[in-house]
Amino acid sequence: MSSSVIEAESVLAVDIGSVFTRALLFDVVEERYRMIAATQVSSTIGAPFFDISESIFQALTRLEEITGRRLMEEAHLLLPTQEDGSGVDRFVLTFSAGQPLRVVAMGLLEDVSLASARKVLESTYCQIVEQISLNDRRKPEAQIDAILRARPDLVLIAGGTDQGATRSMAKLVDLLALALQLMPAENRPEVLYAGNSAITKQVSDRLEPYMRPHTVPNLRPDIDLENLIPAQEALSEIVYQRRSHQIGGLQSYSMISAITPQPSLRAFGRMIQFLEKITNAPQGVLGIDLGSATTGIAMARGGTLTMQALPIGTGFGLAKALEQNPLESITRWLPMHASDETVRDYLWHRTLYPTTVPTSLEYQAIEQAMLRQILAQVATRVAPDEGMYGFEPILVSGYALTQATSPAQSLLALLDGLQPIGVTTFILDPYGLLTALGAIAPLNPTLVVQVLESNALVNLGTVIAPLSPAQYGTPILKVRYELESGETSSVEVRQGMLVPLPIPNGQRARLHLQPLRPLRLSPTGKDTARSFKVTGGLLGAVIDARGRPITLPTDSARRRDLLKRWMATLGG
Amino acid sequence: MPMMLPTHHILPLTHLRRLRMLTEKGRVLVRSGQTVEATDIIAEAPAPGQHLLLDVRKALGVQRVTDAERLIERRVGEQVEKGDILAQTRGLFSRILRAPVPGRIAAIYKGQILLEVASQPYRLLAGLPGRVAEVFPERGAIVETHGALIQGVWGNRQSNNGVLTMLAETPDAPLKPEVLDLTLRGSVIVGGICYQPEALKMAAEIPVRGIILGSLSAPLLPLAASLNLPVILLEGVGQIPINRLAFQLLNTNQKRDVYLLATWNPRLSEKPEIVIPLPADGKAPEEAVEITVGQTVRLALPPYAGNIGKVIQPHTSWLQRSGQRLPAAEIELENTQRVTVPLFNLEIIA
Numbered sequence: 001m002s003s004s005v006i007e008a009e010s011v012l013a014v015d016i017g018s019v020f021t022r023a024l025l026f027d028v029v030e031e032r033y034r035m036i037a038a039t040q041v042s043s044t045i046g047a048p049f050f051d052i053s054e055s056i057f058q059a060l061t062r063l064e065e066i067t068g069r070r071l072m073e074e075a076h077l078l079l080p081t082q083e084d085g086s087g088v089d090r091f092v093l094t095f096s097a098g099q100p101l102r103v104v105a106m107g108l109l110e111d112v113s114l115a116s117a118r119k120v121l122e123s124t125y126c127q128i129v130e131q132i133s134l135n136d137r138r139k140p141e142a143q144i145d146a147i148l149r150a151r152p153d154l155v156l157i158a159g160g161t162d163q164g165a166t167r168s169m170a171k172l173v174d175l176l177a178l179a180l181q182l183m184p185a186e187n188r189p190e191v192l193y194a195g196n197s198a199i200t201k202q203v204s205d206r207l208e209p210y211m212r213p214h215t216v217p218n219l220r221p222d223i224d225l226e227n228l229i230p231a232q233e234a235l236s237e238i239v240y241q242r243r244s245h246q247i248g249g250l251q252s253y254s255m256i257s258a259i260t261p262q263p264s265l266r267a268f269g270r271m272i273q274f275l276e277k278i279t280n281a282p283q284g285v286l287g288i289d290l291g292s293a294t295t296g297i298a299m300a301r302g303g304t305l306t307m308q309a310l311p312i313g314t315g316f317g318l319a320k321a322l323e324q325n326p327l328e329s330i331t332r333w334l335p336m337h338a339s340d341e342t343v344r345d346y347l348w349h350r351t352l353y354p355t356t357v358p359t360s361l362e363y364q365a366i367e368q369a370m371l372r373q374i375l376a377q378v379a380t381r382v383a384p385d386e387g388m389y390g391f392e393p394i395l396v397s398g399y400a401l402t403q404a405t406s407p408a409q410s411l412l413a414l415l416d417g418l419q420p421i422g423v424t425t426f427i428l429d430p431y432g433l434l435t436a437l438g439a440i441a442p443l444n445p446t447l448v449v450q451v452l453e454s455n456a457l458v459n460l461g462t463v464i465a466p467l468s469p470a471q472y473g474t475p476i477l478k479v480r481y482e483l484e485s486g487e488t489s490s491v492e493v494r495q496g497m498l499v500p501l502p503i504p505n506g507q508r509a510r511l512h513l514q515p516l517r518p519l520r521l522s523p524t525g526k527d528t529a530r531s532f533k534v535t536g537g538l539l540g541a542v543i544d545a546r547g548r549p550i551t552l553p554t555d556s557a558r559r560r561d562l563l564k565r566w567m568a569t570l571g572g
Numbered sequence: 573m574p575m576m577l578p579t580h581h582i583l584p585l586t587h588l589r590r591l592r593m594l595t596e597k598g599r600v601l602v603r604s605g606q607t608v609e610a611t612d613i614i615a616e617a618p619a620p621g622q623h624l625l626l627d628v629r630k631a632l633g634v635q636r637v638t639d640a641e642r643l644i645e646r647r648v649g650e651q652v653e654k655g656d657i658l659a660q661t662r663g664l665f666s667r668i669l670r671a672p673v674p675g676r677i678a679a680i681y682k683g684q685i686l687l688e689v690a691s692q693p694y695r696l697l698a699g700l701p702g703r704v705a706e707v708f709p710e711r712g713a714i715v716e717t718h719g720a721l722i723q724g725v726w727g728n729r730q731s732n733n734g735v736l737t738m739l740a741e742t743p744d745a746p747l748k749p750e751v752l753d754l755t756l757r758g759s760v761i762v763g764g765i766c767y768q769p770e771a772l773k774m775a776a777e778i779p780v781r782g783i784i785l786g787s788l789s790a791p792l793l794p795l796a797a798s799l800n801l802p803v804i805l806l807e808g809v810g811q812i813p814i815n816r817l818a819f820q821l822l823n824t825n826q827k828r829d830v831y832l833l834a835t836w837n838p839r840l841s842e843k844p845e846i847v848i849p850l851p852a853d854g855k856a857p858e859e860a861v862e863i864t865v866g867q868t869v870r871l872a873l874p875p876y877a878g879n880i881g882k883v884i885q886p887h888t889s890w891l892q893r894s895g896q897r898l899p900a901a902e903i904e905l906e907n908t909q910r911v912t913v914p915l916f917n918l919e920i921i922a
Contacts, residue, residue, distance in 0.1 A: 048859025
């Protein structure tokens, strides 16, 4: 028995989303940590409860029903585990629900300090409502008025390298001090100073008559160097502080949480970084958490984690997604005829009912078409220039892709939306496990490793997407695969085809790729491994030779036929 | 475990308590027990005005900040009129800095005067007639009243009141420009559906005091959002007729005074509301109830959007086409058709 199991502890992780509250219970079974049970209920941050306690109570009641284990006494969580086995040892809380923080970003140069400030702010649930820089031509009083009108929750100040500008920075801080002076004390925002470290004390002294600023090391200590992590960590804390005033019950649950409640994306990102570390994947690991209000992106590559919280989603964030995508970019993915009016009206109607689920095939198809466009926006953010080259793996979380659709529908939506190139394995996280484990990781890394090894995530399958300039229908690749049983099959792949390889779920197989035409699997074109092992997923493995970007026929009838054929190919 | 569902209010008579709060500290102008009209001011708060930054050093031609600050004759918080002296040099040929506009000295900093130009305070109106049930010092109050209540699903965040006028003879009757004329000035009009922008524009030109619709075509949402009068959608977007219960209730209250509170925040499940005060006492509505057989429910999504039905049988787990299991209920619609719908798509009418 390992030492970690001697100190075994049960952990309850709760995540408060804008639509769902999820609860996951972990404990030791046969000397290894396992996820014992998971459930989700509707969140209760809005009317009539305005308090997360109700949804946590409902989730725990359901966990009690599933496990037969008593977790509560008089509606309160039993902490720690009692002698009779009831209760849990630890409780952790994450949250994505709530209004985004309204932020004023102040910096010297638009393309330097403000660009870094935006990266920090994009890493969590923020909305930049005003921006002030040296390039700003407004008079100082107009800038003060703009800050007052913005009613920010937070002002982030960046700018000046550590040996750089001090006078311009001091001017910015003076401007902010004047604005703060004009605000009633209870309405003053938090201030995060992440600029020239040489004047940190001066900044604190200047602002302290009005509020106590958070100060972190310069996020741009040198013109060519970014140091975002300290500012991101401070921002997480600020988001919690602000949300704890907005979300009923968050403060009281923080008292029993083993860690300060964290933004869900931060915990999710920590797991993506951890996975990159343990898999040592040179291509990087990508995590997409498709939520109702926000789509979280966490990308770990070369030891660096980048996170983005896009204000688009399948429920509360749907209106924003509709504003950003022309209707034809959505309707082109429909496998049946629906008028533009029907599609537009339905999707806008759906924005008014963010917690509903479509039941008819027609409306499910419309939502899946929208999903593809949201994923396309993710791809643009992840790889704006070079294309979505082979992250290994891509992990996907969120109700719309992990629960509301069949595995074939999920995989096809991911392929159509992200359009990855090279070799990529798609893994679904239907329980919100990654967020829970990310929150638990600092407390109990053994639990994290053992639960990850327990197959609680769902492998959809590995996709090989070669890039070839060949004409449609030209043979471009021969694929031979050997199963563990010794059984061997081969298939010829033509340009434009989607080809499933029936590798049984969980079975290892060796793939041999024999290009018949020039093709690329990596951005450099120097494709190394043409023979490698894959593990079959729910859909085996798939060769996606449809080209990038995927070109759909302009003729509506042909386009719809093709979309249906692709779905049928994957067995959907 | 009981399956709780949110409620959607369509009530002929109820007891309403509505919180009216400032977003920042201000002054409450009502007292507990006081009777208020919809247009009475509950509380007011200073609204940020525009500011002018006056550089004393530059204006008076002095070099040092300390010198400039010594020459300032006003203090922070003082009101000044246009032309009042703010700072001046001494001596025979003194230079003078005068207030260019009336305002308040908001701050003095490093030889600069920040002058706040007078602004109108933000005023919070009662929104509906009733009695002040409770006062929250510096923040606002709860206004209570009795009457009919109909909730909507979208509003343009305006509020107003007027005489309820049904222009829709049926729940799906389109609101068309040709039925609008000047006799509707002062009315709150009710249409079934709306797909013509001209209808909204003409209603605003008359002007009517508010618009209630079953639904609106998606391209008209920005126009409706921009109108300077309240617009409330009862069902949603598209061509969805007003549900039968709401239509009947509106019909029976024709020519009464109706109050539209089109504030709306889906993140907090706040809905726009139509209130028709009545001289009778109602009971406070329930906000979430357990689903049980026989309850009246409202269906949210197409193809059943706008339908009312009765719960025949709740199911804790129902298999979806996607393979997912969800709590659901079998519902009998008003046309006797039976459908099974996930609970996520239902609201209990109460």
